[in-house]
Amino acid sequence: MRRNNFLFGLIITVLFVVIQSTLLQKISVYGVVPDIALIMIVFISNSCGAMKGQMLGFIAGLIQDFLSAGPLGFNALVRTVVGFFFGRMKGKLFLDSILLPVLFIIVASLIKEAMTALIGLIFMAESNLIVFGRDFLIELGMNAFLAPFCFALLKLLKIYRYNDKDGY
Template identity: 30%
Template sequence: MRKVILWTIAAAFLLGVFETAILSHIQLLSALPDLILILVVYIALYNGTVVGITAGFFSGLIFDFLSMAPMGLHSFTFTVLGFLYGMVYGKYNVRRFFFPLVLGLSATFLKAGIILILHVLFGQSIQIYNLFAVSFWIEVAENALCAPLLFMLFGLFPNAFEIKEL
């Protein structure tokens, strides 16, 4: 488990830097895909709730350091998502194109819902998604389209991102 968590932390850092340093400077993108969210979903799906929660917490902590969000916002959000998607562990074959697309789509909506709940609980310091804004729907589409690609990429390294059962 430790090896998967360390690889996840390294991948989350690289994806976070890629997202904030490179993707944020592309003028065509009015919203950015949440690559770390997709990483957490992948790790939770292939390793279960314990690894999903741990990976979600540390990946979110890294993303909190790289972004301007309140400290702990993404950490909490990704931890909850790691738990929820970890509950699906071993139940479905997610190696195809369609299922990762649906997972990327659903994870974005769940993330928006969790952030809305945190906004209600903690007030104005937490920015919520406007479900009627074009930028939100662009992010939903980007996450849905990036999920199958990232799932295939992470699938190339099963020794790093998946715990092998004996």
């Protein structure tokens, strides 16, 4: 991915972070909104490689941290790990239009929830954190439903090239 394409992907991801943090809150289901920024990070990371995936994940996570009431760095850490993981898968699997986007987002959501549980277990004084509960299942369903549409949108925008070298 060339720098201007990466910048375009970053702008789209930041836009989705802002939409997720503001507009989607008004149409939530039981107070849960889909994590469309996570979908963008997974797609762009898988298209660009580990280095750009983790950079994108870190920046998007940091912006999400600034927009939320959570601890600073939490989303940045989780999304950096997700960006790296799916960036390492670049070129290893052929992305079809439905099955792999759904599978990737399910795995990414599981990674996000597992890291949330682990960080919560280590740093939270009170252990009232519900892991893999109703809210997670609702978010997982919404993410899995939206993944093929978001992946198709990004393929149409052509913000990536598979033959570009990984790195800066």
